[in-house]
Amino acid sequence: MSLVDRLGRKPPAGAPAPKAPARDGPAPDATPATSRGMATPGRLPTLFTRVESDGTLSTVDRLKVEIHHRLIDRLDLEALERMENEKDIEAQIRLAVTEFLRAESTPLSQAERDEIIEHIVWEVTGLGPIEPFFRDPSITDILVNNARNIFIERGGQLMRVDAQFRNDAHLLAVIDRIVSRVGRRVDESSPMVDARLPDGSRVNAIIPPLALDGPVLSIRRFGADLTADELLEFGSLTPEILQLIAGCVKARLNVLISGGTGSGKTTLLNILSSFIPAAERLITIEDAAELRLQQEHVVRLETRPPNAEGRGEVVARDLVKNALRMRPDRIIVGEVRGAEALDMLQAMNTGHEGSLSTIHANSARDALSRLETMILMAGTNLPNRAMREQIASALDVILQVQRFPDGSRRVVSVTEVTGMEGDVVTTQDIFRYRRRGITPEGRVVGQFESSGVRPVFMERLRVAGVELPAGLFI
Numbered sequence: 001m002s003l004v005d006r007l008g009r010k011p012p013a014g015a016p017a018p019k020a021p022a023r024d025g026p027a028p029d030a031t032p033a034t035s036r037g038m039a040t041p042g043r044l045p046t047l048f049t050r051v052e053s054d055g056t057l058s059t060v061d062r063l064k065v066e067i068h069h070r071l072i073d074r075l076d077l078e079a080l081e082r083m084e085n086e087k088d089i090e091a092q093i094r095l096a097v098t099e100f101l102r103a104e105s106t107p108l109s110q111a112e113r114d115e116i117i118e119h120i121v122w123e124v125t126g127l128g129p130i131e132p133f134f135r136d137p138s139i140t141d142i143l144v145n146n147a148r149n150i151f152i153e154r155g156g157q158l159m160r161v162d163a164q165f166r167n168d169a170h171l172l173a174v175i176d177r178i179v180s181r182v183g184r185r186v187d188e189s190s191p192m193v194d195a196r197l198p199d200g201s202r203v204n205a206i207i208p209p210l211a212l213d214g215p216v217l218s219i220r221r222f223g224a225d226l227t228a229d230e231l232l233e234f235g236s237l238t239p240e241i242l243q244l245i246a247g248c249v250k251a252r253l254n255v256l257i258s259g260g261t262g263s264g265k266t267t268l269l270n271i272l273s274s275f276i277p278a279a280e281r282l283i284t285i286e287d288a289a290e291l292r293l294q295q296e297h298v299v300r301l302e303t304r305p306p307n308a309e310g311r312g313e314v315v316a317r318d319l320v321k322n323a324l325r326m327r328p329d330r331i332i333v334g335e336v337r338g339a340e341a342l343d344m345l346q347a348m349n350t351g352h353e354g355s356l357s358t359i360h361a362n363s364a365r366d367a368l369s370r371l372e373t374m375i376l377m378a379g380t381n382l383p384n385r386a387m388r389e390q391i392a393s394a395l396d397v398i399l400q401v402q403r404f405p406d407g408s409r410r411v412v413s414v415t416e417v418t419g420m421e422g423d424v425v426t427t428q429d430i431f432r433y434r435r436r437g438i439t440p441e442g443r444v445v446g447q448f449e450s451s452g453v454r455p456v457f458m459e460r461l462r463v464a465g466v467e468l469p470a471g472l473f474i
């Protein structure tokens, strides 16, 4: 988005339209909402200040608004436009604000000066009141329920913060700034948008009339670079479980990670992918790319929503079909949600073993029944039994992950899909997490237990040369 837009003013007639980033392909319509009448065109967004209960602004906040206005009048916007580097733009703004403050007669402490400078820079180049949260790597989720209610998640705990947007239009302007940067748009004709930011964070925005109380923004930071060691440290699984599931990945078993939203599915998928041998050719398919595969030989594909005219949609199913023609060693579907489940399973059954995917489900059995529903979405008329046979022969292991009330995440079961008995897919748990209770501080306690069953797939691991210590299953 252009700096002029970021500064909250309509570009002068004849100004070039803001460019959409090329990497997201042709943007359906990269015109920012501000110039389409969504966010009070022509009006300057006042700053993201908290208005006192009597409706007046504090001195510091009033100064922010004033200086922001003056900045827009004074700055050589065209010169700034030509600067490619965000850092240079930021430096220029910083300089100008510092100058204004120097001329200011109101007595200000150094902290207040710093706050004003920082906030104006954020307002112009960044995400306004949520920018500081965005910069804080310990914050994993930023959830804006409406202009006045912002929650963050840090260390697994959700908490309300007292930052606020000025009003709905301000929030909408920031949403627009975020999504137009990645070539998406949000307005009355497409009131929902799901996008991925350059840093991998995932953004969802939904606005009225679908959202009843004003625009809603949910930013889920890329389930940052958690490593296998950190998962062990957090007690999300045991070294034995990690060894076993790493062995399954190396031996090209088909693994499905199941869990609720935010339970750590994608994080675990990323970690598991690191056990794939480097020489393999991987094709990833996602709705909003958040996988960070370490391998060299990775081709990343992303689905595309329909454009404003309702055309041009590319769904995961199309991409799975296309991926099969790209000589993949493994296909990794970030999350199976619909008809692509059938194509995935068929691929797994026809020599593309070693696939990894995630699914939104509450238990391993629930994952199986959801897969059935998804196969039906593909519009096949496979009889139930045939459908289950597809599932049973394709899938080898289901890992169930869960988020606990204290914010911890664990692999709560490792389940082997063993086959069919009559019309039923049979499974057996190999490991389970048993929750014992909760400490006075609210921490969940429990332990991982082996069921004592030796998985049927152990032979496949052995053949693939995966050695596991004896006594893993006791």
Ligand SMILES: Nc1ncnc2c1ncn2[C@@H]1O[C@H](COP(=O)(O)OP(=O)(O)O)[C@@H](O)[C@H]1O
Pocket (backbone or CB within 6 Å): 140, 141, 156, 221, 222, 223, 224, 226, 231, 234, 236, 259, 260, 261, 262, 263, 264, 265, 266, 267, 268, 407, 408, 409, 410
């Ligand atoms: N084992 C874990 N322990 C603690 N936090 C985790 C763990 N796994 C994931 N997280 C955090 O939980 C959030 C959601 O993770 P993510 O993998 O995106 O979940 P999902 O894909 O299930 O929605 C991320 O912020 C991530 O850093």
Ligand SMILES: [Mg+2]
Pocket (backbone or CB within 6 Å): 265, 266, 267, 335, 358
């Ligand atoms: Mg996910």
